[in-house]
Amino acid sequence: MSSINSISVGKLVRLIGTPKCPALVDVRTDEDFALSPFLLPGSVRRPFGDVNGWAAALRGRSAVVICQKDLKLSHGVAALLRDGGIPAEVLEGGYLGWESAGLPRVPTGKLPPQNTQGRTLWVTRERPKIDRIACPWLIRRFIDPAALFMFVAPSEVSAVGEKFDAAPFDIEGVFWSHRGELCTFDVMIEEFGLATPPLLRLATIVRAADTARLDLAPEAPGLLAASLGLSRMYADDLEQLEAGLNLYDAFYRWCRDASAETHNWPTAKTKA
Known part of the structure; x- marks a missing residue:
């Protein structure tokens, strides 16, 4: 109506x-x-x-x-x-x-339980680079805008998840992790029913950068460089995540709206 x-x-x-x-x-x-x-x-x-x-x-x-x-x-x-x-x-x-x-x-049915404030809680390895920034971006933008993330020592991810009822991701032996050639970002897009053309294009870039297969997408070296640069700029993982959200916002908008656009300045001019 x-x-x-x-x-x-x-x-x-x-x-x-x-x-x-x-x-x-x-x-x-x-x-x-x-x-x-x-x-x-x-x-x-x-x-x-x-x-x-x-x-x-x-x-x-x-x-x-x-x-x-x-x-x-x-x-x-x-x-x-x-x-x-x-x-x-x-x-x-x-x-x-x-x-x-x-x-x-x-x-x-695929969502983890919510805490008392109605927010989902996720846990992964500390010092994120690519997949562990891409997945929180996907969750915040498409799953739970108020989601909370914990970055902890790799050996403690599973135990922290059990103790705090948090969903572990991007570690071995859990549901939200790599499957075959797919990275965790791919898996989340598939499981959450988000396989739109822009997100699938972004997933290819993320997979290429995350699994050292830069030939899969020409944009992958740029994402890898920016991700490694962010990891050197921030000692605090949550501060790095906030900066990384902006990075993935830009890549998503490029995948959705600007992939056909080029930039060439100054343009070549024909001599008189």
Whole structure:
């Protein structure tokens, strides 16, 4: 149902995966969710009957509210958010409109458990280079914008994961890790249902840089150089991650919007 406070599927799909994406709030009923236990990339489920309980976490951001059919639940929740000073729109067509468009949906059965603040927790080896920055970028932009990451000694990753109920990734012997020639970034894209052309192109670049097969993509040496440079610039892994998010934002936008563009200055001029 189109309204002045709605956003189209086409416009939202361009925002998802970028730093400017609004908070995406899924307020479907438990019954509707059980019929299709998937989420729009980057969205989180929140109960429509407890807006006051979770709205404060959206302060400083705009929001898009998603219900099953773009009817009473999303419109009511969006109105309450706006009343609380949070700019909020509803998704035209709701979840079913997104689903019918054949766009990516994240299977919630693959998500790790959330902590008491509703955030997923992940753990991997310290001193990240490529895969261990690329995967957190993918998670923050397409899975859980509020995800937390722990970088610990390699020998302690599994134990920390068990003790703190965190999902280990990019180590041997766990679900979220390399499989054959695929790196962990590839695996996450596949398992989370995010195999769009831009992300698949980025995955090839990441795999090439991460597995020393630079011939797979001409952009891979650049990603490798930038990644190793960042690892030398930052002693703190979380500071490096924040800087790395910007790097992958740029690579993603190139894969999505700018791969056909060239740059040549000054241009060759024919002599008179």
